[in-house]
Amino acid sequence: MKHIRRLEERVANQIAAGEVVERPASIVKELVENSLDAGAQSISIEIEESGVRRISVADDGVGIHQDDLRLALERHATSKIETSEDLALVTTMGFRGEALASVASIARVTLTSRTHQMENAWQLVVEGGHEISLRPAARSEGTTVTVENLFFNTPARRKFLKAERTEKAHVTDTVRRLSLVNDNISFLLSDGGRTNERIPAVSKLENRIQLLLGADFLDSAVPIDESREDLRLWGWVGSPTFNRRTRDQQHFFVNNRYVKDTIVSHAIRQAYRDVMFHGRHPVFVLYVSLDPSKVDVNVHPTKSEVRFREARQIHDFIFGSLNRALRQTESIYQSSNIGNSESLGSRADRTSFQPQQAQIDTTSLELQPDSEDVGTAIFPIPTQQSPVTNKGVPPLGFALAQLHGTYILAENSDGLVVVDMHAAHERITYERMKKDFLEEERMVTQRLLIPAVVEVGARDAELVEANGNELTRFGLVVERMSSTGVVVREIPALLTDSNIESLIRDVLQEFENYGSMDSLQEQAEDLFRTMACHCSVRANRRLSLDEMNGLLRQMERTENAGQCNHGRPTFAVQSMADLDRAFLRGQ
Ligand code: ADP
Ligand code: MG
Numbered sequence: 001m002k003h004i005r006r007l008e009e010r011v012a013n014q015i016a017a018g019e020v021v022e023r024p025a026s027i028v029k030e031l032v033e034n035s036l037d038a039g040a041q042s043i044s045i046e047i048e049e050s051g052v053r054r055i056s057v058a059d060d061g062v063g064i065h066q067d068d069l070r071l072a073l074e075r076h077a078t079s080k081i082e083t084s085e086d087l088a089l090v091t092t093m094g095f096r097g098e099a100l101a102s103v104a105s106i107a108r109v110t111l112t113s114r115t116h117q118m119e120n121a122w123q124l125v126v127e128g129g130h131e132i133s134l135r136p137a138a139r140s141e142g143t144t145v146t147v148e149n150l151f152f153n154t155p156a157r158r159k160f161l162k163a164e165r166t167e168k169a170h171v172t173d174t175v176r177r178l179s180l181v182n183d184n185i186s187f188l189l190s191d192g193g194r195t196n197e198r199i200p201a202v203s204k205l206e207n208r209i210q211l212l213l214g215a216d217f218l219d220s221a222v223p224i225d226e227s228r229e230d231l232r233l234w235g236w237v238g239s240p241t242f243n244r245r246t247r248d249q250q251h252f253f254v255n256n257r258y259v260k261d262t263i264v265s266h267a268i269r270q271a272y273r274d275v276m277f278h279g280r281h282p283v284f285v286l287y288v289s290l291d292p293s294k295v296d297v298n299v300h301p302t303k304s305e306v307r308f309r310e311a312r313q314i315h316d317f318i319f320g321s322l323n324r325a326l327r328q329t330e331s332i333y334q335s336s337n338i339g340n341s342e343s344l345g346s347r348a349d350r351t352s353f354q355p356q357q358a359q360i361d362t363t364s365l366e367l368q369p370d371s372e373d374v375g376t377a378i379f380p381i382p383t384q385q386s387p388v389t390n391k392g393v394p395p396l397g398f399a400l401a402q403l404h405g406t407y408i409l410a411e412n413s414d415g416l417v418v419v420d421m422h423a424a425h426e427r428i429t430y431e432r433m434k435k436d437f438l439e440e441e442r443m444v445t446q447r448l449l450i451p452a453v454v455e456v457g458a459r460d461a462e463l464v465e466a467n468g469n470e471l472t473r474f475g476l477v478v479e480r481m482s483s484t485g486v487v488v489r490e491i492p493a494l495l496t497d498s499n500i501e502s503l504i505r506d507v508l509q510e511f512e513n514y515g516s517m518d519s520l521q522e523q524a525e526d527l528f529r530t531m532a533c534h535c536s537v538r539a540n541r542r543l544s545l546d547e548m549n550g551l552l553r554q555m556e557r558t559e560n561a562g563q564c565n566h567g568r569p570t571f572a573v574q575s576m577a578d579l580d581r582a583f584l585r586g587q
Contacts, residue, residue, distance in 0.1 A: 010129035013075055013098075013105035014154065019301040020102045023161060024051025024150060025170035026302060027103055031145050032178050033093035034100075035059035036185070037080065038143060041201070044188040045175060050167035051150065052158070058144040063115035066122040069134065072111060073126055075101040088293050093257065096301065100145070105129040106157070107150045113143040128153045172197060173248075176212050180285060181256045183208040209236065209285055213249060217242060217283055224286070226321040231290045231314070233321050238283035240275040240326070240567045249283040255292060259306050264288075267315045271322035273525065274430075275560060277567030288318070327559055395556055396571065399548035408548045415575040421543070421551060423564035428554045429494050430532035430565050437524055443475025445490040452488040452500045453481060460508040461486055467511060474527055476507060498534035506530050529565050 007015075021027055028045060035043045038061025048054040064072050071077045078097030081087055087095065103109055104126045114121035121139035125132040151158035161167055168191065175197060179187045183205045189197040202208050210218050221236035238249075252264055272282050296307040308314045396419065397412025410417040436443055456464070464471065465480040475492030488500055495503060510530045543551075555561040555570070564570050580586055 009075065010105055013101050013129060016075065016098050016301070017102035017106045017154075018157070020099055021106065021150075022302075023170060024055060024167050025174045027051065027055050027147055027150070028057070028171050029174045029178070029302070030094070030099035030103070031055070031057035031147075032175065032187075034145070035061055035143070036178070036182060037092045037094055038062050040142065040185065042186045042188075044190075045171075046190050046193075047168070047171055048192055050164040050191075051147075051171055052161065052164075052167070053150075054146065054148050055150070056144060056146040058142065060140075060142040063118070063141055063143055064111070064113040065115050066113075066118065069111055069113065069122055069124040070131070073100050073104045073109065073124065077101070087298065090297070091255070091292060093303075096298070098301070103147055106154050107152065108132075108148040110146040110148075111143070112137050112139050112146075114139050114141050116141055175199075177251060177258045179208060180212065180251055181253050181258070181287070213283065213285065217249075221284075222325045224321055224325050226317075228317055230294075231288070231317055233286065233288050233318060235286035236284065237286070237322055237325055240272060240277075240282065240563060241569060243276060243280040243282055243567065245280065247281045250281065251285045253287045254295060254306055255289055255297070256287075257297060257303060257306070259297075260304055261306055261308075263308065263311050263315050264318060267318040268322060271319050271326060274529075274565070275326060275563050275567055280567065286318075288314070290314075394553065396552040399545050399552060402543055402548065405542070408543070408551065410548070410552060412573070414573055415577075415579060417552075417571060417573050419552065419555070419571040420564070420569075421548075423566075423568060424551060424555050424561065424570040426532045426535060427561055427564050427570060428551070428558045429535040430528050431558045431560060432494060433492065433528040433532065434525065437474075437528070442473050444493045445475045445477065446493040446496050447477075447490045448488065448500075452504075453485060454488060454501050454504050455485050456505060456508060458484050460505075460512075463508055463511055471507070471511075474507070474524070474531075476504070478504065492531065495531060495535050503531065503534045506534070532565060 020030065024047065028047070028051065032043055032045065035057060038059060040059035040061035042060050044058045046054070046056045046058075068079075074097075076097045078095060080092045080095045080097075081090055100109070100111075105128060108125070108127040110123060110125050112121055112123040121137045122134065123137035124134045151161075172189065175187055175189050176199075179185070179199045183202050186201040187197070187199040188195065189199075199208070199211065202211075206218060217238055218236065220239040220242045222239065223234075223236055225234040226232070250268075252259060252261070252268075254261070254264075268282070268284065268286075276282060294309045296309075297303050299305045299307050393411075393413045395412060397410040397417050400409045400411055402421075403409055403418075406421065408419040408421050410419065433443065461480050461482070461484050464478055464486045468479060471478055475490070475495075476488065477490035478486050478488045481487045486504070488504055491498075491500060491503065507527065507530060510527055562570060
C-alpha cells in the first residue's frame with residue numbers, strides 16, 4: 001500500500017476541469033457568465049476552429065484589479081460569496097471559484113483586465129497552470145479572457161470532441177441561451193474573424209425571442225404569466241401545431257439560469273401530452289423565479305441541474321399553468337385558415353396549410369337552445385347547450401355536404417369550414433371518456449347482445465385474469481375463457497361502433513406497457529387515447545346532414561377540439577375574403 005498524499009493543485013484543477021469543461025461551449029458559458037456577473041453591457045465572443053484553437057471573451061464589466069489577477073486563476077477563489085449562508089442565497093451565475101482555475105490547467109489562458117481606478121490594464125498569462133508572465137497592457141475598462149490550445153495537455157479529452165460543426169453549434173446554442181435571459185445586454189459571436197451572430201440589446205424580451213426563435217413562434221405561442229406566493233412562471237409556450245422533430249427549441253430558465261430538470265420536463269410533457277403528435281416536440285421559452293433558498297443550483301459543477309426543495313409543488317404549478325394556457329389556445333374559437341388563394345385546388349400545396357389565429361370575439365357568443373343536435377346515433381352523447389354567434393350561426397356553421405367520406409363541408413358566417421370528421425370524432429370521444437371517468441369514476445358501458453370471444457394469446461389472457469377489475473373501471477367487462485382466449489361482455493357505450501377484437505387487443509397491449517406505472521390518471525389518459533382511436537366514424541360512412549351538424553355542435557362544446565389526439569388540426573376555415581381572392585373578385 002502506498003501512503004496517502006495530497007494531490008498537487010495543478011492535478012486537482014485538471015480533474016475539476018474534466019467536470020467543468022466538457023467541450024469548448026462549456027468554456028464560452030463560464031466566461032460569458034463571468035462577464036454577466038461583472039455587470040457587462042456588451043459581450044463579444046470570438047472563436048477559432050470551433051473554440052479548440054482559441055476562445056476569447058471581451059466585456060465592458062467592472063474588471064479585475066491587478067493585485068487580484070493571480071487569485072482569479074486560483075481554485076476556490078471567488079469575489080462572489082464569502083460564507084455558506086451566501087451560498088444559499090446566491091444570485092450571481094458563478095460562485096464556485098473554479099472555472100478559470102480549471103480552464104487554466106488545460107489550456108493557455110491570457111487574462112487582461114482594467115478596473116475603473118487603474119491607469120492601465122494588466123495582463124496575466126498562464127499555461128497548463130504555470131504562470132508565464134504578468135505585465136502592463138493596453139485595454140479600456142473591462143476584461144478579456146483568451147483561452148488557447150484547449151486540452152493541449154489532456155489529449156484524451158481532445159479526442160472526445162465531436163466534429164467542428166457540432167462543437168460550433170454548441171457554442172452558438174450556449175450564447176443564444178445566455179442571451180435569452182439577458183435581453184438588455186448585447187452579444188456578438190464571431191467565428192474565424194467572421195460575425196456569426198449579432199444579438200443587440202433590446203428593451204423588450206419579445207424582441208429577443210423574435211430574433212432567436214422567429215416571428216412565427218411568437219405569433220402562434222401563448223403567453224404565460226402566473227404567480228403563486230413567491231413562485232412565478234412566465235414566458236411563451238408554442239402552440240402544439242408549431243412543433244419540432246427535436247427538443248432543440250425548448251428553453252427553460254430557473255432564476256435566470258438555463259437548466260435541464262427532470263421534474264420540470266415531466267410537467268411540461270404532461271401538459272402537452274393530449275395535444276402533441278407522438279414523436280414531436282413542443283417549442284417554448286419559460287422562466288421560473290423563486291426564492292433562491294428554495295432551489296439548490298450547486299448540484300453539478302456546470303450548474304445546469306437544480307434541485308427544488310418543494311419539487312411536487314413546482315411540478316404541479318408548471319403543469320397547471322401550461323395545461324390551462326394550452327387548453328385556451330386550442331379552443332374551438334380559434335379558427336384556422338386554409339392556405340392562401342393560390343393553393344386552392346393544388347394538392348401539393350395543401351401541406352402548407354398553416355393554422356392561424358383568428359380573432360373571434362367570444363364575448364359576443366351567447367347560449368341558445370340547440371335544435372340541431374338530432375340524429376346522433378353514431379355519436380351517443382347527450383345534448384348540451386352549444387354556443388351560437390349573435391348572427392345565429394354557430395362557430396363551425398351548418399353542414400352543407402360530405403366530401404369523399406372524409407371531410408364535412410360547412411358554412412359559417414366567415415365562409416367555408418372544412419372538418420376532418422374522423423379526427424374530430426376521435427377527439428370528442430377522448431375528451432368525453434376522460435370527463436366521464438373523472439366525474440363518474442368509471443365508464444358508461446353497453447352490454448353486448450352476443451358476447452365476443454377473442455383469441456388474445458396466453459400472456460394477455462393471464463393479464464385479463466389478473467386485471468379484470470381494473471378493466472371494468474375502464475368500461476371493459478372481460479373475462480378469461482380459456483388458456484389463450486377471453487370473452488368480452490360489455491364495452492364503453494361510446495365505442496359501440498368499433499371493432500371489438502382490435503379494441504381489446506390494443507387495450508391489452510397498452511396495459512402491458514404500464515408495468516410498474518403508479519399513477520392511474522396517467523394510465524387512464526393513454527388508455528382513452530388508445531380506445532378513442534377505435535371510435536372514429538368508419539371510413540366512407542355516409543352521414544346525414546343532421547349527423548354532421550351533430551358532430552359540429554359536439555366539437556364546439558369539446559375542449560381541445562381544434563386538434564385531434566395526435567396534434568393534427570381537426571378543421572380549417574376558408575373565409576369569404578380568401579375565396580374572393582382566389583377567384584380574383586373585387587380586384
Ligand atoms: P466564479 O465565477 O465562480 O467566482 P471563476 O473562476 O469563474 O469563479 O472566476 C473567479 C473570479 O475571477 C470571479 O469571482 C471574479 O472575481 C473574477 N472574474 C472572472 N472573470 C471576470 C470578468 N469577466 N470580469 C470581472 N471579474 C472576473
Ligand atoms: Mg465563473
